[in-house]
Amino acid sequence: MQTIQEIQNDIIDEFNFFEDWSEKYQYLIDLGKNLPEFDNELRLDSNLIRGCQSKVWLSSSFNNNIVMFEADSDAIISKGIISLLIRVFSGQNPEEILAAKIDFIDKIGLNTHLSQTRANGLLAMIKQIKIYALAYQSKK
Amino acid sequence: MFDVYKIREDFPILSRKINDTDLVYFDNAATSQTPIQVIDAIANYYKNHNSNIHRGLHSLSADATTQYEQSRTKVREHFGASSNHEIIFTSGTTHGINIVSSGLQSSLTKSDEIIISAMEHHSNIVPWQMLCDKTGAKLKVIPINNDGTLNLDEYKSLLNPNVKFVFVNHVSNTLGTINPIEYIIELAHKNKSQVLVDGAQGAAHIKTNLMDLNVDYYVASAHKLCGPTGVGFLYGKSKLLESLPAYQGGGEMISTVTFDKTEYAELPHKFEAGTPNIAGVIGFGVALDYMNSIGFENIENHERELLDYATENLKKIDGIKIYGDNNQKISVISFNLAKHHPSDIGSILDQFGVAVRTGQHCTQPIMDFYKIPGTIRASFSFYNTKSEIDLFIDALKKASKMLG
Numbered sequence: 001m002q003t004i005q006e007i008q009n010d011i012i013d014e015f016n017f018f019e020d021w022s023e024k025y026q027y028l029i030d031l032g033k034n035l036p037e038f039d040n041e042l043r044l045d046s047n048l049i050r051g052c053q054s055k056v057w058l059s060s061s062f063n064n065n066i067v068m069f070e071a072d073s074d075a076i077i078s079k080g081i082i083s084l085l086i087r088v089f090s091g092q093n094p095e096e097i098l099a100a101k102i103d104f105i106d107k108i109g110l111n112t113h114l115s116q117t118r119a120n121g122l123l124a125m126i127k128q129i130k131i132y133a134l135a136y137q138s139k140k
Numbered sequence: 141m142f143d144v145y146k147i148r149e150d151f152p153i154l155s156r157k158i159n160d161t162d163l164v165y166f167d168n169a170a171t172s173q174t175p176i177q178v179i180d181a182i183a184n185y186y187k188n189h190n191s192n193i194h195r196g197l198h199s200l201s202a203d204a205t206t207q208y209e210q211s212r213t214k215v216r217e218h219f220g221a222s223s224n225h226e227i228i229f230t231s232g233t234t235h236g237i238n239i240v241s242s243g244l245q246s247s248l249t250k251s252d253e254i255i256i257s258a259m260e261h262h263s264n265i266v267p268w269q270m271l272c273d274k275t276g277a278k279l280k281v282i283p284i285n286n287d288g289t290l291n292l293d294e295y296k297s298l299l300n301p302n303v304k305f306v307f308v309n310h311v312s313n314t315l316g317t318i319n320p321i322e323y324i325i326e327l328a329h330k331n332k333s334q335v336l337v338d339g340a341q342g343a344a345h346i347k348t349n350l351m352d353l354n355v356d357y358y359v360a361s362a363h364k365l366c367g368p369t370g371v372g373f374l375y376g377k378s379k380l381l382e383s384l385p386a387y388q389g390g391g392e393m394i395s396t397v398t399f400d401k402t403e404y405a406e407l408p409h410k411f412e413a414g415t416p417n418i419a420g421v422i423g424f425g426v427a428l429d430y431m432n433s434i435g436f437e438n439i440e441n442h443e444r445e446l447l448d449y450a451t452e453n454l455k456k457i458d459g460i461k462i463y464g465d466n467n468q469k470i471s472v473i474s475f476n477l478a479k480h481h482p483s484d485i486g487s488i489l490d491q492f493g494v495a496v497r498t499g500q501h502c503t504q505p506i507m508d509f510y511k512i513p514g515t516i517r518a519s520f521s522f523y524n525t526k527s528e529i530d531l532f533i534d535a536l537k538k539a540s541k542m543l544g
Contacts, residue, residue, distance in 0.1 A: 021159070021491050026542055029484075033544075053483045053499055055513070074513060075481035076543060077488075 004096055007088050008104040015108035024109070028080030035083045038072030049124050054078045056125060060132040065093045067136055069129065081110075081122060089129050094140075097133035102126060142438040147523050150175040150430075154523065161493035164528045164535075169313050169472050169519035170497055171363045172344060174427075178367060181426040185419045192415055194392060208418055211425030212408070218428045219358070220349035221375050225407040228374040228381070229421050233340040234263040236359030236374035237307075239411055240336055241267035243384035244305070250276035254305040255298055255333075257282040257290055257319070258509060259312040262502040264338045268307055282308070284509060288315040288464020295324065299331045306335045310342030314501040314517065315464030316447075316472030318346065325355055334380070340364060344521075345443060345470040347436040350375055362420065367427035371420035374411070381407050388413040439522040443471040446520040450529045457537060463510055471520040474501075477536065480543050482514040488542060489516075492535035 002010075018024045038057065047057040054075030061068045069090040071082040088104070089097055105111055111119060148154050151173045156163045165173060185207070191200035193208050215227050230236045248254075248271065256268055258281050272279045280303070282295045290308075306328045311318050321337055328335045336357035339348060343360040350358055357380065361372040376384065386393060386404055390413035395403045404410045431439065450473055454460050459478030477485055486498030499514040500507045507514060518532065 022542070025488060025491065029543060053514075054481055075483045077484050078481075 001091060004088055004092055004100040008102070008107075011084060011087070011104045012107045021109075025077065028077050028084075030080070031083040032073075032076040032079030032081075035072070035079050035086075036070070038070060042070065043072065049121070049128050053121065056082065056121065058082075058125065058128050058132075060129075060136075062094075062136040062139075065140075066091055067094055067097060067133055069132075071125075078121070082125065085125055085129065094133040094137035098130060098137065142434070142442060144442065144523060144525055147434065148525075150177065151523055152176060152179070158493040158495075159491055162531075164492075164494040164531050166518040166520060166524065166528070166532060167495045167497050168344075168521040168524075169316075169341060169364075169501075169517065171369065172366050172521055173523070174368065175366055175430050177430050178423045178427045182368060182419045182423045185422050190419075193418055194409075204418055207422045207425075208416075211421045214425040214428050215373055218432065219343075219360075219375065220351045222351055223378065226375055226378055226381065228376070228408045228411040229416055230359070230372045230374050230411075231370050231417065232361040232363070232372035233338060233359045234267075236357075236372055237263060237267050237336070237338065239374055239387040240357055240359075240376070240384065241271045242387055244271060245274055246385060248275040248277045248304060251302055252277040252304045253280055253298075253300070253302045254278070254307065255280045255282060255295070255303055256307045257309070258284045258505050259288075259290065259315060259317065259319075259503065260307070260309055260505075261313050261338065261340065262504070264307055264309060265505075277304070281505075284506070287466040288312070288317045289466055289468065290317075290319055290324075292320070292323070296327065299327060299333070301331070303328075303331060303333045306333050307338070308335070309338040309340070310348070311345065311470050311472075312464065312503075312506075313341045313472070314474050314503040314506050314515070316341075316469035316474070316519070317464050317466060318342070318468045318470060320468075321355070322353060325353060329354070341470070341472075344431075345440065347440075356380055362424035362427060365424075365427055366430055367424040368417075368420045371417050371424050373424075378407065381411070386410050386413075390414045392416075434522060442522050443520055446524055446526065446529065447471040447473070449526050450518065450520065450532070453529065453533050454536075457533070457540070459540070463506075463512075463515055472517060473519075474515040474517045476512060476515055477540055480540070482516045484543055485516050485536070485539050488539035489532070489535050492531070492538065494532050494535050496532075 042059045043057055047059050049056045049058055054073050056073045056078055058071045069086050073079045153173050189203045191204040193205040212224050212227050216224050254277055280298045283291045285291050308324055310321055325335045334356040337355050339358050339360035344365045356377055358375040363369040393405050393410050393413040395405045461476050463474045482498040489496055497517040
């Protein structure tokens, strides 16, 4: 299993291939379209993340000290961003998730292309991921 | 002679680049841009006249007071109020609505009803809900038709002797629909109900005369009329404002203060507690001068042309759905494109330098009515051009292609 930092580095490398913002956006759109189907029963208000302009649902499960995340959105670019977050965080243990320093968003130049509203939504997603990790850690 | 390219030279921000492309600013319903005349007036105030108003004996204070009160005259003249003291400067439309809603608390009872419409901005819904919570009065809502107009038959049937107030906007910020406020006011008055018109969206596009309208209260914001943010005004008929309780206590709004009793100042000062946004109010006056120098007839004609041109070209795109596609509207188009989420379209348009608004536009009931998560809203001002609309349409087609 790769570490969170290794996965982030991979993502940064991949984005380095793109020449302009439209290729980055196209990639996010494609990632969004390929995000695994979200269980309809998880589309609950309690799984909604506040602070996003589009609806974003996030749910998690915990087994053998590993946290798995599933997420969905009604907007495709949000789904693409979620897909990256899941790739980074899903399959890690709570301690690593809590300790992780997330630098890939800055480094792939996404921040400069995200409106403030979207950037806030992204922060809200990361915060919720860490809250889940904290909850699982304290349950142990 | 109306020359849009000459006018654009007055707006420094319009020559800005976004992502190395020319800015196309189509979010005018949220706020209009500011001409250099207004920017200079505000800077000039701080450079040469900055001083507190109404109380100082020194020359600076006299200067500032004169300019501040001149703005009140300009607002009164532009909007056709009968006297200056009917114009209360506020921090904006929302503030004006709250002055009225808080003042009405003592005059409503459980058996009373108030009417709003289903196309109000949240700021013309929530204060009335709060008022109803406090007084027990009932809130009734005029529904909308599918074409984005108000259902006036329903309005008529809602009117009854218990209805004390009607609160409607002149123009819907989301759909652009121009409501028949003359008719709404006439029926309300026959029913002995008072009317407040939210002019936030209408004031910049339609020349409004308050005395002709015979409206009881009217509110608007300067920043939608090429003025600065944080300034607006509340108009009320003299006798209504005189009997309306003061909203905030403080300096400027009193005539005598002892620990036993405070006498309130006369209108308009009764509602202008504390040091107001003096520079902003002066800027507002200059903004009205500016818009009048262009002329509202010219503004209306040019914006009508932009609206027709954009509507016609949008409709050529596969999968476009326009909400509120009727012929009684200002230059606002709310739409969706195929199944794409408005925020996806908005994000990509931004990359092309096109600024539009996406989301619910503070009008969740309209979104619920059409059963959609939001819309993309393009709103045009008199300084926009057809070639900007071409860029917008082109960017929209590219966004649609990217989203597939």
